Amino acid sequence: xxxxxxxxxxxxxxxxxxxxxxxxxxxxxxxxxxxxxxxxxxxxxxxxxxxxxxxxxxxxxxxxxxxxxxxxxxxxxxxxxxxxxxxxxxxxxxxxxxxxxxxxxxxxxx
Amino acid sequence: xxxxxxxxxxxxxxxxxxxxxxxxxxxxxxxxxxxxxxxxxxxxxxxxxxxxxxxxxxxxxxxxxxxxxxxxxxxxxxxxxxxxxxxxxxxxxxxxxxxxxxxxxxxxxxxxxx
Numbered sequence: 233x234x235x236x237x238x239x240x241x242x243x244x245x246x247x248x249x250x251x252x253x254x255x256x257x258x259x260x261x262x263x264x265x266x267x268x269x270x271x272x273x274x275x276x277x278x279x280x281x282x283x284x285x286x287x288x289x290x291x292x293x294x295x296x297x298x299x300x301x302x303x304x305x306x307x308x309x310x311x312x313x314x315x316x317x318x319x320x321x322x323x324x325x326x327x328x329x330x331x332x333x334x335x336x337x338x339x340x341x342x
Numbered sequence: 343x344x345x346x347x348x349x350x351x352x353x354x355x356x357x358x359x360x361x362x363x364x365x366x367x368x369x370x371x372x373x374x375x376x377x378x379x380x381x382x383x384x385x386x387x388x389x390x391x392x393x394x395x396x397x398x399x400x401x402x403x404x405x406x407x408x409x410x411x412x413x414x415x416x417x418x419x420x421x422x423x424x425x426x427x428x429x430x431x432x433x434x435x436x437x438x439x440x441x442x443x444x445x446x447x448x449x450x451x452x453x454x455x456x
Contacts, residue, residue, distance in 0.1 A: 266445070273430070273450075273452065275346075275432055275448050275449040275450045276432065276434075321384060323384075328390070330375075332384035332385055334384055
């Protein structure tokens with residue numbers, strides 16, 4: 233059974249810092265990995281999708297990497313802003329299902 | 343347009359009521375999903391529809407009844423729910439159930455069972 237773990241569970245940083253969110257998964261037989269953002273009480277917004285054959289994806293200030301063999305992914309956020317405050321969820325697709333981590337609650341204070 | 347819409351946004355129902363949640367997408371996606379999300383927890387898969395046919399039921403109680411009338415529309419019929427069923431219900435869609443495809447999520451319906 234696929235298990236996804238995210239570290240840290242919560243992170244509080246001052247505005248402007250660069251930060252890294254970590255995700256690990258137990259079964260390397262994945263097809264892709266997605267990073268999502270969720271604001272309180274809202275739906276999920278897809279940030280980045282990395283196919284299993286890819287090593288990284290970039291979108292604006294976000295960069296996600298994937299090391300499938302070691303079962304790890306990182307989400308790098310450059311020059312963080314208060315508007316980045318949200319819960320960030322990592323999810324892997326394997327055996328036809330999307331399995332989520334518990335999320336990292338990010339707070340960026342001015 | 344990468345939008346998945348869900349109605350209603352909020353729903354309060356008693357344990358004897360019958361209600362329905364609606365999800366719609368116009369991206370031509372042929373796979374649609376229902377997830378349940380409790381507070382401070384990640385989403386949990388409930389059902390998967392592929393080409394309007396139910397392909398996965400994650401052992402969901404029969405008081406939840408999904409329906410896919412056409413390729414753009416997904417419903418979740420609710421009957422005799424319990425207070426512990428209160429949660430955010432999320433709908434998602436993808437091009438197909440092939441593992442490589444990105445899932446797009448709707449804003450969710452906040453359900454409260456009294």
